[in-house]
Amino acid sequence: MSIKIALLGFGTVASGVPFLLKENNEKIVQAAHSEIEITKVLVKDIAEKERLVAAGNHFNFVTTIDEILNDKEVSIVVELMGRIEPAKNFITRALEAGKHVVTANKDLLAVHGAELLEIANKNKVALYYEAAVAGGIPILRTLVNSLASDKITRILGVVNGTSNFMLTKMLEEGWSYEAALSEAQQLGFAESDPTNDVDGIDAAYKMTILSQFAFGMTVKFEDVAHQGIRKITPEDVTVAQQLGYVVKLVGSIEETKSGLAAEVTPTFLPKSHPLASVNGVMNAVFVESIGIGESMYYGPGAGQKPTATSVVADIIRIVRRINERTVGKAFNEFQRERVLAKPEDVKSSYYFSILTPDSKGQVLRLAEIFNTEDVSLQQILQQGTDGNTAHVVIITHAVNKTQLENVTRKLQATSGFKLLNTFKVLGE
Amino acid sequence: MSIKIALLGFGTVASGVPFLLKENNEKIVQAAHSEIEITKVLVKDIAEKERLVAAGNHFNFVTTIDEILNDKEVSIVVELMGRIEPAKNFITRALEAGKHVVTANKDLLAVHGAELLEIANKNKVALYYEAAVAGGIPILRTLVNSLASDKITRILGVVNGTSNFMLTKMLEEGWSYEAALSEAQQLGFAESDPTNDVDGIDAAYKMTILSQFAFGMTVKFEDVAHQGIRKITPEDVTVAQQLGYVVKLVGSIEETKSGLAAEVTPTFLPKSHPLASVNGVMNAVFVESIGIGESMYYGPGAGQKPTATSVVADIIRIVRRINERTVGKAFNEFQRERVLAKPEDVKSSYYFSILTPDSKGQVLRLAEIFNTEDVSLQQILQQGTDGNTAHVVIITHAVNKTQLENVTRKLQATSGFKLLNTFKVLGE
Numbered sequence: 001m002s003i004k005i006a007l008l009g010f011g012t013v014a015s016g017v018p019f020l021l022k023e024n025n026e027k028i029v030q031a032a033h034s035e036i037e038i039t040k041v042l043v044k045d046i047a048e049k050e051r052l053v054a055a056g057n058h059f060n061f062v063t064t065i066d067e068i069l070n071d072k073e074v075s076i077v078v079e080l081m082g083r084i085e086p087a088k089n090f091i092t093r094a095l096e097a098g099k100h101v102v103t104a105n106k107d108l109l110a111v112h113g114a115e116l117l118e119i120a121n122k123n124k125v126a127l128y129y130e131a132a133v134a135g136g137i138p139i140l141r142t143l144v145n146s147l148a149s150d151k152i153t154r155i156l157g158v159v160n161g162t163s164n165f166m167l168t169k170m171l172e173e174g175w176s177y178e179a180a181l182s183e184a185q186q187l188g189f190a191e192s193d194p195t196n197d198v199d200g201i202d203a204a205y206k207m208t209i210l211s212q213f214a215f216g217m218t219v220k221f222e223d224v225a226h227q228g229i230r231k232i233t234p235e236d237v238t239v240a241q242q243l244g245y246v247v248k249l250v251g252s253i254e255e256t257k258s259g260l261a262a263e264v265t266p267t268f269l270p271k272s273h274p275l276a277s278v279n280g281v282m283n284a285v286f287v288e289s290i291g292i293g294e295s296m297y298y299g300p301g302a303g304q305k306p307t308a309t310s311v312v313a314d315i316i317r318i319v320r321r322i323n324e325r326t327v328g329k330a331f332n333e334f335q336r337e338r339v340l341a342k343p344e345d346v347k348s349s350y351y352f353s354i355l356t357p358d359s360k361g362q363v364l365r366l367a368e369i370f371n372t373e374d375v376s377l378q379q380i381l382q383q384g385t386d387g388n389t390a391h392v393v394i395i396t397h398a399v400n401k402t403q404l405e406n407v408t409r410k411l412q413a414t415s416g417f418k419l420l421n422t423f424k425v426l427g428e
Numbered sequence: 429m430s431i432k433i434a435l436l437g438f439g440t441v442a443s444g445v446p447f448l449l450k451e452n453n454e455k456i457v458q459a460a461h462s463e464i465e466i467t468k469v470l471v472k473d474i475a476e477k478e479r480l481v482a483a484g485n486h487f488n489f490v491t492t493i494d495e496i497l498n499d500k501e502v503s504i505v506v507e508l509m510g511r512i513e514p515a516k517n518f519i520t521r522a523l524e525a526g527k528h529v530v531t532a533n534k535d536l537l538a539v540h541g542a543e544l545l546e547i548a549n550k551n552k553v554a555l556y557y558e559a560a561v562a563g564g565i566p567i568l569r570t571l572v573n574s575l576a577s578d579k580i581t582r583i584l585g586v587v588n589g590t591s592n593f594m595l596t597k598m599l600e601e602g603w604s605y606e607a608a609l610s611e612a613q614q615l616g617f618a619e620s621d622p623t624n625d626v627d628g629i630d631a632a633y634k635m636t637i638l639s640q641f642a643f644g645m646t647v648k649f650e651d652v653a654h655q656g657i658r659k660i661t662p663e664d665v666t667v668a669q670q671l672g673y674v675v676k677l678v679g680s681i682e683e684t685k686s687g688l689a690a691e692v693t694p695t696f697l698p699k700s701h702p703l704a705s706v707n708g709v710m711n712a713v714f715v716e717s718i719g720i721g722e723s724m725y726y727g728p729g730a731g732q733k734p735t736a737t738s739v740v741a742d743i744i745r746i747v748r749r750i751n752e753r754t755v756g757k758a759f760n761e762f763q764r765e766r767v768l769a770k771p772e773d774v775k776s777s778y779y780f781s782i783l784t785p786d787s788k789g790q791v792l793r794l795a796e797i798f799n800t801e802d803v804s805l806q807q808i809l810q811q812g813t814d815g816n817t818a819h820v821v822i823i824t825h826a827v828n829k830t831q832l833e834n835v836t837r838k839l840q841a842t843s844g845f846k847l848l849n850t851f852k853v854l855g856e
């Protein structure tokens with residue numbers, strides 16, 4: 001028996017799906033216990049259909065979603081159009097029509113995931129989305145299956161390929177942020193409006209999804225504080241290196257005694273940390289847990305074939321479960337009440353980069369500000385001066401978010417001081 | 429309803445199982461859809477039982493396997509005794525008694541896996557062994573589930589923690605092999621007879637298991653050529669560093685056009701390769717495939733809690749499937765005929781470390797040997813001399829196994845030359 005699927009959209013990732021189904025047919029059929037056949041592909045309009053056919057694509061292209069929803073033979077709908085609408089509407093209707101859905105749509109899942117999962121649950125169909133986090137890295141299913149036995153205490157992820165590519169160029173070639181962005185755009189890694197990538201929004205979306213799988217909590221996008229890489233200067237990168245660190249945009253989720261804390265922020269990672277050697281467009285998710293201890297899952301975060309591999313893995317899983325008559329269980333069943341951490345329980349070391357007047361006693365004034373807030377200092381570096389201004393770099397011992405906020409506010413309020421950057425430092 | 433399990437053995441790893449079941453109870457029950465209860469624990473004799481009870485362990489300790497096999501309430505037998513016998517006998521009888529089995533016994537699986545899997549299959553029970561390869565890294569289930577959609581072309585694994593710890597010490601602290609071994613023994617990473625670890629036998633066992641999951645082929649232990657780390661000298665480590673490499677004991681399985689080639693051998697890895705930063709007792713499996721491209725799975729290769737985490741993940745999977753009434757499917761269903769590669773299709777660059785007489789024309793003589801076998805050279809380094817003997821290091825371009833054998837034989841047969849070491853070089 002063959003299981004029939006339909007694709008919504010036929011862009012880059014979507015065309016990787018038939019590639020894998022064909023190229024890896026023998027193994028896929030062994031795993032799925034069925035042939036898998038793409039019987040319909042939704043495209044935007046007749047013009048797109050004609051263009052695709054002219055380019056040699058031999059699929060049954062349709063231009064309305066109803067042709068798929070009304071087709072009783074289609075068991076699985078694979079949404080690869082991206083963006084919120086009409087994807088959300090199409091997925092909702094597919095689930096309501098009793099079709100299983102596979103999607104790679106991270107933005108949609110991060111913002112409307114809970115709603116869609118409820119619709120899937122009500123209709124007893126599957127909604128799988130392995131490709132939505134770190135494209136080619138099989139992290140979600142691994143958390144569900146292999147780490148079911150483990151209790152995760154912290155997740156650290158380098159999960160945005162564009163910003164990681166840029167930071168790698170800034171580190172290895174000494175490029176400025178602007179030069180790195182322009183190269184990323186030229187290579188097609190960054191869009192003309194790079195906001196989602198460079199401001200940490202994309203990574204924050206992924207943290208909301210990861211928090212469900214790793215901690216069983218449906219954290220909202222608004223719960224994930226995000227600071228991007230726009231403000232990172234070549235000087236920050238150089239200082240980090242001098243002190244034995246590399247700078248990465250790291251998404252983190254940790255369980256403190258009062259609840260969960262999730263954020264995305266530039267982070268100094270010790271050079272020996274496994275995440276520190278994740279370079280270019282590669283992604284990795286580093287997991288700290290009471291059982292395994294430390295584990296890391298590394299691979300490409302995007303791209304046609306990696307993403308299609310995760311999509312097809314989801315399809316295989318559903319087909320297998322259709323054949324076993326166990327289909328319709330939630331992708332992730334781990335559920336706990338959402339409880340966010342109190343600011344005083346979220347602790348880390350921090351890097352401060354500060355301009356001060358180049359006159360006597362300034363470092364003392366600085367030190368007093370930190371001291372008043374009970375923040376002890378790990379390292380102070382006076383980075384050179386132009387006669388008028390001195391550049392002081394401070395790495396603190398662990399401080400909590402309340403202390404961090406107080407110190408930041410005081411530094412900003414002190415006349416003559418200019419706080420250039422504050423980044424997280426991993427290590428303590 | 430609660431599912432009852434029995435443990436065979438109560439050593440270090442085994443005692444990690446109740447720890448996780450208790451510490452992570454809420455999540456485990458959500459994932460398994462049942463409580464999991466350890467109702468019997470097999471120990472060697474009354475003396476061991478009394479010792480364990482005196483130490484505060486409150487389990488129902490039994491001293492004969494029959495007490496478990498005849499107990500109709502026990503659904504899952506968890507073998508954590510290690511070694512071949514009596515583990516093999518106990519597992520066989522448990523499977524024949526209709527019990528599902530979870531084991532971490534890599535030696536047993538590598539040598540008698542096919543036989544045991546057949547018994548499991550005949551009795552329609554599950555035999556799972558995630559912990560048998562790279563302890564805490566969830567690599568086997570990930571290959572089965574998430575990489576079902578992908579076609580793997582090569583696996584590279586740093587899968588022996590003991591030898592990796594030793595090589596890390598040799599690299600980072602300049603230690604000799606002997607000093608590193610003695611430290612590993614003192615820390616309990618290496619046994620008093622370290623043969624299995626340092627001669628690549630343990631890693632070869634893991635390659636035989638990985639070959640089934642990654643390539644669907646049941647490769648025999650004898651098919652995996654293995655060379656260990658005994659002969660690696662501080663000089664080899666230093667030269668590697670000078671040339672931009674690190675030396676690791678790497679297990680590899682690759683599919684060539686004629687079939688599968690598996691081996692374990694010291695390997696020069698470019699410093700930028702993700703495996704190069706896998707240090708100490710940590711393990712990692714690097715996967716090259718047509719879909720994802722490159723991915724890596726990193727974590728502890730051994731240890732109580734990491735291994736127990738994999739064991740409990742297997743238990744959860746079985747309990748879930750018992751509840752779904754789909755239990756008894758093979759852990760790995762990917763099966764192809766075993767076809768081994770022809771030597772001429774297995775290609776790599778190699779490092780040769782050679783002592784030659786310190787006289788004119790020796791490098792020319794050397795070069796001629798390589799040239800006769802059509803082996804082109806990437807780098808030659810004359811490493812210093814004591815007046816009588818010169819030390820020459822050569823890195824070749826890609827050569828096949830036949831060429832490698834011919835060059836090696838000629839170098840060994842040439843009077844005055846002494847071939848110290850030949851290692852694989854990754855990169856080309």
